[in-house]
Amino acid sequence: MIPARYAATRFPGKLMQDLNGKPVIVRTYEVTVRTGLFDDVLVVTDSDIIYSEIVKNGGKAVMSKKEHECGSDRIAEAVENMDVDIVVNVQGDEPFTDAESLSKVIEVFKDDREKEIDLASLMTEIRDWDEINDPNIVKVIVDNRDFALYFSRSPIPYPRAEDVGARYFKHKGIYAFRKNAIMDFYHLPMLPLEASEKIEAIRYLEYGKKIKMVETRTEGVEIDTPEDLERAKKIWK
Known part of the structure; x- marks a missing residue:
């Protein structure tokens, strides 16, 4: 799961900034998928802009229903009803993961x-x-x-x-x-x-x-x- 909040405090909208042709969040998503380590990779976000961008680029995303204090809360809401054993949190602002x-x-x-x-x-x-x-x-x-x-x-x-x-x-x-x-x-x-x-x-x-x-x-x-x-x-x- 890649939690992705649009309104970052120090650099608002940073996940949608262009990183050599694609937004930062799309780069992070694609790099994570390419590792081949996961059964599934999803971006979980409160932003219609980020959600649409991921889906437009062929990725998977889910919308948070609630406001959250941190990424762990956002992920927990998303996986609550999923049948999973291990959940990995990848930071959306680290495209070199x-x-x-x-x-x-x-x-x-x-x-x-x-x-x-x-x-x-x-x-x-x-x-x-x-x-x-x-x-x-x-x-x-x-x-x-x-x-x-x-x-x-x-x-x-x-x-x-x-x-x-x-x-x-x-x-x-x-x-x-x-x-x-x-x-x-x-x-x-x-x-x-x-x-x-x-x-x-x-x-x-x-x-x-x-x-x-x-x-x-x-x-x-x-x-x-x-x-x-x-x-x-x-x-x-």
């Missing part, structure tokens, strides 16, 4: 015989202190089995002691959920930690869900600003 990264988050469920994992997501190591301190970049810390302990816009861990081997990871917003986990998320209210940080993954932790993090070295390009779009055009060429 690659098959290897998506495959990694799906693979964790194949060995999870005890069904210990509620959802899986991606992280990539960051070393630049500007990125580590940037509140627009969500950081994650994990335990010794790579289960998420916490997500924050602040630097975590705080560098109180230097040269202790601490690594810093950026959370990439690709998730793979068991259906029951995303439905629980949909029906459970937001708690104070999520409300404070404005990070939806925290809700899962606050309600005791287990998030398996998978490290990837693929950086990708998120289109959050007009400058990001220009960079994406150059990469696409």
